[in-house]
Amino acid sequence: MSIWEYANPVKFIRTTDKLMPWLSVAAIVCLVGGLIWGFFFTPDDYRQGSTVKIIYLHVPSALMAINAWLMMLLASLIWIVRRHHVSALAARAAAPVGATMTVIALATGAIWGQPMWGTWWAWDPRLTSFLILFLFYLGYMALWSAIENDDTAADLTSILCLVGSVFALLSRYAVNFWNQGLHQGASLSLDAEENVADVFWFPLLVCIAGFVLLFIALVFLRTQTEIRARRARALLARERST
Amino acid sequence: MIALLMRDLQLAVRAGGGFGLGLAFFLIVTVLVPFGVGPETGLLSRIAPGVLWIGALLACLLSLDRILALDWEDGSLDLLATAPLPMEGIVSVKALAHWITTGLPLVLAAPALGVLLSLPVEGYLWVVVSLAVGTPALSVIGTFGAALTVGLKRGGLLLSLLVLPLYVPTLIFGAEVARRGAEGLAVQTPLLMLAGISFGAVALLPFASAAVLRVNLR
Amino acid sequence: MMPDLGKYAGAVLSSYAVSIALIVILVASSVLRARKVRAELERIEERQRHGKR
Numbered sequence: 001m002s003i004w005e006y007a008n009p010v011k012f013i014r015t016t017d018k019l020m021p022w023l024s025v026a027a028i029v030c031l032v033g034g035l036i037w038g039f040f041f042t043p044d045d046y047r048q049g050s051t052v053k054i055i056y057l058h059v060p061s062a063l064m065a066i067n068a069w070l071m072m073l074l075a076s077l078i079w080i081v082r083r084h085h086v087s088a089l090a091a092r093a094a095a096p097v098g099a100t101m102t103v104i105a106l107a108t109g110a111i112w113g114q115p116m117w118g119t120w121w122a123w124d125p126r127l128t129s130f131l132i133l134f135l136f137y138l139g140y141m142a143l144w145s146a147i148e149n150d151d152t153a154a155d156l157t158s159i160l161c162l163v164g165s166v167f168a169l170l171s172r173y174a175v176n177f178w179n180q181g182l183h184q185g186a187s188l189s190l191d192a193e194e195n196v197a198d199v200f201w202f203p204l205l206v207c208i209a210g211f212v213l214l215f216i217a218l219v220f221l222r223t224q225t226e227i228r229a230r231r232a233r234a235l236l237a238r239e240r241s242t
Numbered sequence: 243m244i245a246l247l248m249r250d251l252q253l254a255v256r257a258g259g260g261f262g263l264g265l266a267f268f269l270i271v272t273v274l275v276p277f278g279v280g281p282e283t284g285l286l287s288r289i290a291p292g293v294l295w296i297g298a299l300l301a302c303l304l305s306l307d308r309i310l311a312l313d314w315e316d317g318s319l320d321l322l323a324t325a326p327l328p329m330e331g332i333v334s335v336k337a338l339a340h341w342i343t344t345g346l347p348l349v350l351a352a353p354a355l356g357v358l359l360s361l362p363v364e365g366y367l368w369v370v371v372s373l374a375v376g377t378p379a380l381s382v383i384g385t386f387g388a389a390l391t392v393g394l395k396r397g398g399l400l401l402s403l404l405v406l407p408l409y410v411p412t413l414i415f416g417a418e419v420a421r422r423g424a425e426g427l428a429v430q431t432p433l434l435m436l437a438g439i440s441f442g443a444v445a446l447l448p449f450a451s452a453a454v455l456r457v458n459l460r
Numbered sequence: 461m462m463p464d465l466g467k468y469a470g471a472v473l474s475s476y477a478v479s480i481a482l483i484v485i486l487v488a489s490s491v492l493r494a495r496k497v498r499a500e501l502e503r504i505e506e507r508q509r510h511g512k513r
Contacts, residue, residue: 035476039476050468050469050472051468051471051472053472053476054471054472054475054476057475057476057479058475061479096486097486100482100483100485100486103482104478104479104482104483107475107478107479107482108475108478108479111471111474111475111478112471112475114471115467115468115471132407132410135403135406135407136407138403139400139403139404139407142400142403142404143390143391143400143404146391146394146397146400147393147394152393152457152458152460155454155457156390156454156457156458159390159450159453159454159457160390160404162450163386163408163447163450164407164408167407167408167410167411168407170410170411170439171407171410171411171414173411174410174411174414174415174435175410175414177414177415177418177431177432177435178414178415178418214483214487218486218487218490221490221491221494222490222493222494224494225490225493225494225497225498228494228497228498228500228501229497229501231501232497232500232501232504235501235504235505235508236504239504239507239508
């Protein structure tokens with residue numbers, strides 16, 4: 001019994017089918033519970049007023065935007081090294097989810113920034129690197145859908161994911177450097193771990209759990225879809241050739 | 243390897259090879275900017291380093307799909323793949339040829355275009371230096387993008403979408419060197435970072451490009 | 461029931477609306493595509509099983 005058994009598509013579908021109901025229910029409970037807790041039952045922050053409630057969407061989605069890319073990187077590495085198709089398809093399935101999370105993080109950040117910083121957008125290092133991350137997601141998804149041959153697409157996108165990760169990291173540092181070059185010591189970001197009190201912290205944890213579970217459930221579902229779609233294409237191709 | 247380099251250079255210089263096209267594009271972008279932002283000398287001289295960098299980057303991007311697409315179409319890429327030369331060598335030579343035909347002319351043309359944008363006197367040296375250090379990275383990264391999209395019918399737009407995010411760090415540090423140089427500030431840190439990115443890209447990316455090209459030739 | 465959001469009500473509500481809408485779109489598109497592909501695969505498998513007999 002090893003984890004590589006799940007590289008078998010049939011086994012993967014069977015196992016995830018069993019897990020899916022539990023995962024979805026848990027995700028819904030955590031998300032709805034956490035958001036209701038955060039929205040209705042937390043006090044306003046003395047400085048930020050009620051906008052502090054946006055944190056329950058902003059922080060988890062930002063977290064998942066980065067984690068989704070890390071998961072894609074891991075899945076791409078597994079595909080390159082061990083050539084398990086499920087792994088490549090899981091990376092493909094995660095990309096749109098990660099891109100949506102990036103959009104949520106950017107949108108909620110902009111809406112929060114408008115009353116707090118007085119501007120929708122600032123070329124702050126974090127904001128800028130998230131925008132760049134979004135561009136990477138776009139390129140990755142575009143490359144997947146542009147190539148017809150499945151294995152070629154999987155190979156090319158996984159190499160793009162590796163190279164892109166290096167450059168995304170480089171951009172992160174470059175952007176940090178660049179902004180400090182413009183305004184000295186302008187730190188606009190809100191650092192969750194350090195200045196969030198317990199009242200805000202516990203519902204936030206629930207929301208983070210909800211986003212993680214939602215991400216896993218969606219990736220499972222979308223991976224299943226990709227597996228079925230590929231099988232359908234293979235069957236059709238065989239049908240045409242006979 | 244030298245024979246391949248000479249061949250690529252000759253093909254590029256010959257009519258229809260696209261040599262000079264990038265240069266013309268660079269010129270046009272630089273001429274268009276004052277039309278867009280207005281002719282005030284003060285504003286132009288402040289944004290000149292950044293405009294020159296973006297113009298160079300776009301001119302570079304324009305010529306990327308020529309690196310491999312022509313050889314792919316007439317099948318010479320398949321021949322090259324069976325040659326004793328390793329694929330890493332082929333893509334390196336291709337990138338070098340692209341740099342000589344596109345990057346180098348851009349570096350040399352930048353001071354002349356700087357005059358159009360009333361670039362401050364101190365800026366000329368650093369614009370040229372930063373472009374000279376940064377454009378090799380643009381060529382190598384571009385070759386990677388070209389290798390990714392070589393098999394596609396209409397890869398041009400996709401190529402830009404893939405390559406432009408990869409250009410971000412190079413652009414940031416390159417433009418920063420040029421800007422600081424133009425304002426008379428110390429340029430050492432961004433220059434070292436830019437050189438680091440260039441050397442790193444030249445050293446490592448050919449392996450990725452070669453891997454991608456092998457997949458595409460399969 | 462509704463907490464007092466003060467002067468930032470617009471910001472808070474719109475960010476919740478945008479995020480929830482995006483999540484719902486993502487989930488719905490995933491589920492719909494999953495159903496479609498699953499049905500299509502079953503149809504093809506069914507047809508091939510019949511075709512062979």
